[in-house]
Amino acid sequence: MADLKDSIISWYIRMIVLPRRELIGNPGFICEKMGEGDAYLREIAFPSSVGIQLEKKLRPVDLYRIGKKFGWSYAKNSDIFTINKASEQEFRNAAHLLIKYMESISFAQEMNEKMDYRGRIFELKMKDTLICSKSGGGYLMETGGIAGIWAYAVQDPSVEGVQPRCQGRGDDECEVIVAPRKTLIQKGYAPMQCERMVNLDVDVRYRELNKIRPTRWAACSLRSLIDSKFFEYKHGLITYNTERFFLCEASFMYFLENELKNVSDGLELLWDISFDFGKALAKKAGRQEPCKFIMDVFPALGFGDILAVANDAGYELSVANFPWTELADSTDFVMFRGMLSGVISGLTNERIELRTINKAVSAGYLALHIS
Ligand SMILES: [Zn+2]
Numbered sequence: 001m002a003d004l005k006d007s008i009i010s011w012y013i014r015m016i017v018l019p020r021r022e023l024i025g026n027p028g029f030i031c032e033k034m035g036e037g038d039a040y041l042r043e044i045a046f047p048s049s050v051g052i053q054l055e056k057k058l059r060p061v062d063l064y065r066i067g068k069k070f071g072w073s074y075a076k077n078s079d080i081f082t083i084n085k086a087s088e089q090e091f092r093n094a095a096h097l098l099i100k101y102m103e104s105i106s107f108a109q110e111m112n113e114k115m116d117y118r119g120r121i122f123e124l125k126m127k128d129t130l131i132c133s134k135s136g137g138g139y140l141m142e143t144g145g146i147a148g149i150w151a152y153a154v155q156d157p158s159v160e161g162v163q164p165r166c167q168g169r170g171d172d173e174c175e176v177i178v179a180p181r182k183t184l185i186q187k188g189y190a191p192m193q194c195e196r197m198v199n200l201d202v203d204v205r206y207r208e209l210n211k212i213r214p215t216r217w218a219a220c221s222l223r224s225l226i227d228s229k230f231f232e233y234k235h236g237l238i239t240y241n242t243e244r245f246f247l248c249e250a251s252f253m254y255f256l257e258n259e260l261k262n263v264s265d266g267l268e269l270l271w272d273i274s275f276d277f278g279k280a281l282a283k284k285a286g287r288q289e290p291c292k293f294i295m296d297v298f299p300a301l302g303f304g305d306i307l308a309v310a311n312d313a314g315y316e317l318s319v320a321n322f323p324w325t326e327l328a329d330s331t332d333f334v335m336f337r338g339m340l341s342g343v344i345s346g347l348t349n350e351r352i353e354l355r356t357i358n359k360a361v362s363a364g365y366l367a368l369h370i371s
Pocket of ligand 1 (some may be wrong): 136166167
């Protein structure tokens with residue numbers, strides 16, 4: 001009976017909630033609706049292979065810090081139920097719906113939760129998770145990200161996460177436990193610690209700069225590329241030719257880059273990993289004209305409206321309506337430029353590096369000029 005109920009909920013999420021919660025039909029934009037109003041968060045489709053390589057090359061403590069800060073900020077900005085603002089039943093229902101929602105945006109399959117409401121303990125069993133099922137780590141999203149979300153939900157920054165079992169380490173499923181740090185220690189675990197959370201405000205400025213606008217150059221949306229079978233969306237997984245994408249609130253790329261600034265060689269590593277992803281994507285695509293490929297695919301991944309041109313000096317890209325957060329001034333979009341450089345290099349068989357970036361918000365949205 002439990003199975004039947006759950007399959008109805010999954011169906012409900014995929015067929016009813018997801019299409020209304022995720023706005024994927026506008027070229028250049030992927031947005032997650034907040035509540036019943038017209039407010040939404042910008043998202044990007046984040047490739048799992050970039051996450052897997054980050055996990056292989058960065059220290060767990062750095063990955064965990066990025067993930068937890070992101071999870072906290074995402075939970076706050078998507079306005080999830082917090083424990084002090086809901087009844088126990090409302091809180092449990094909201095947690096269950098969030099898990100089923102995450103199942104439908106490529107995070108993991110067969111996510112099942114167990115909650116100790118009084119003890120503030122949340123346990124998740126998952127299969128085919130975004131990153132750790134391949135890397136065996138999971139510090140970035142599966143423990144870090146979920147610890148951040150649960151910390152915000154129970155309004156306790158001391159909540160941390162551990163993963164005693166992981167598919168990527170040979171277990172039959174992943175098991176993540178998030179709970180106050182002292183509880184985890186009592187249970188015999190040795191959790192990492194990160195309690196300094198950051199709030200990126202979703203305020204009037206955020207809404208204005210991230211507003212969905214008609215595009216000048218981009219014609220493809222995530223929905224149109226799913227409809228045309230370029231991307232596959234099946235059992236909650238979004239894939240392109242074996243590369244899996246997770247619909248991830250865009251502040252993730254900001255936290256990633258801003259935290260990696262303080263890690264030795266962090267940004268160089270992010271560049272290399274993003275470049276390699278771009279090259280691999282180009283290889284999967286086969287023969288394509290690089291400017292056209294970028295203008296078709298990257299707007300559908302949520303990165304804004306893109307004009308790419310090749311000229312004597314090399315490649316030049318103008319991007320309008322790039323996802324904005326208040327960290328834009330201090331971010332140079334290394335991941336995005338690395339990916340694009342890799343795609344062009346892969347499709348032309350020449351090493352092309354888009355190392356120059358200019359940013360402006362004077363037009364009422366975040367505009368980038370990259371060459
Ligand atoms: Zn795992």
